[in-house]
Amino acid sequence: DGGITQSPKYLFRKEGQNVTLSCEQNLNHDAMYWYRQDPGQGLRLIYYSQIVNDFQKGDIAEGYSVSREKKESFPLTVTSAQKNPTAFYLCASSGGSGTENTYEQYFGPGTRLTVT
Amino acid sequence: GQNIDQPTEMTATEGAIVQINCTYQTSGFNGLFWYQQHAGEAPTFLSYNVLDGLEEKGRFSSFLSRSKGYSYLLLKELQMKDSASYLCAPLSGGYNKLIFGAGTRLAVHP
Numbered sequence: 001d002g003g004i005t006q007s008p009k010y011l012f013r014k015e016g017q018n019v020t021l022s023c024e025q026n027l028n029h030d031a032m033y034w035y036r037q038d039p040g041q042g043l044r045l046i047y048y049s050q051i052v053n054d055f056q057k058g059d060i061a062e063g064y065s066v067s068r069e070k071k072e073s074f075p076l077t078v079t080s081a082q083k084n085p086t087a088f089y090l091c092a093s094s095g096g097s098g099t100e101n102t103y104e105q106y107f108g109p110g111t112r113l114t115v116t
Numbered sequence: 117g118q119n120i121d122q123p124t125e126m127t128a129t130e131g132a133i134v135q136i137n138c139t140y141q142t143s144g145f146n147g148l149f150w151y152q153q154h155a156g157e158a159p160t161f162l163s164y165n166v167l168d169g170l171e172e173k174g175r176f177s178s179f180l181s182r183s184k185g186y187s188y189l190l191l192k193e194l195q196m197k198d199s200a201s202y203l204c205a206p207l208s209g210g211y212n213k214l215i216f217g218a219g220t221r222l223a224v225h226p
Contacts, residue, residue: 035216040124040218041218042120042203042216042217042218042219043159043203043216044216045213045214048213058213088156090158090159101164103146103147103149103164103207103212103214104149104161104164105149105161105214106161107158107159107160108158109157109158110156110157110158112156
């Protein structure tokens with residue numbers, strides 16, 4: 001089955017540690033995105049990538065880093081520089097040949113990160 | 117600037133009809149999405165409007181007025197499982213990015 005996977009669903013880290021969240025898709029989508037969601041707030045864009053080996057900062061990129069070495073994978077690293085890293089992180093993808101709507105974003109199940 | 121306004125919370129009765137409104141201001145515009153999100157889960161696609169007018173899909177319909185910067189999602193024959201957040205997301209013209217509103221939490225009561 002085609003889809004987006006994020007693992008793990010829950011992640012706990014100590015303050016000061018970097019942590020990498022995984023995102024893999026087998027939908028053959030060109031574009032991938034990382035969002036952060038806090039209680040009572042909408043999804044805020046952290047980084048996005050429209051093609052392999054290229055990515056752009058979103059609205060809240062400070063304290064985060066990404067890579068896009070493969071079309072299927074778009075890992076997000078939450079660094080110790082991120083002031084409030086505890087949040088729900090969602091990965092999404094869109095576009096690619098055969099898709100009915102090139103702009104529709106398909107979301108992974110999310111990773112809930114808690115930093116103490 | 118970019119701004120999306122939708123009500124924070126709504127309540128409705130099972131079997132009824134509810135309309136969730138959204139007004140938006142974006143830099144460029146290439147259409148508007150509505151997503152449903154149950155608590156703790158990923159958003160799922162409901163509708164996409166690019167032209168003015170009403171798009172109907174089963175119990176759900178979505179309307180768009182580009183000149184007014186306005187959209188609504190209409191849910192008919194409400195069921196308990198429709199209790200969720202509904203996210204309005206215009207597609208910004210520059211890099212075709214979705215701009216998400218904070219969402220409307222809908223509670224459906226028996």
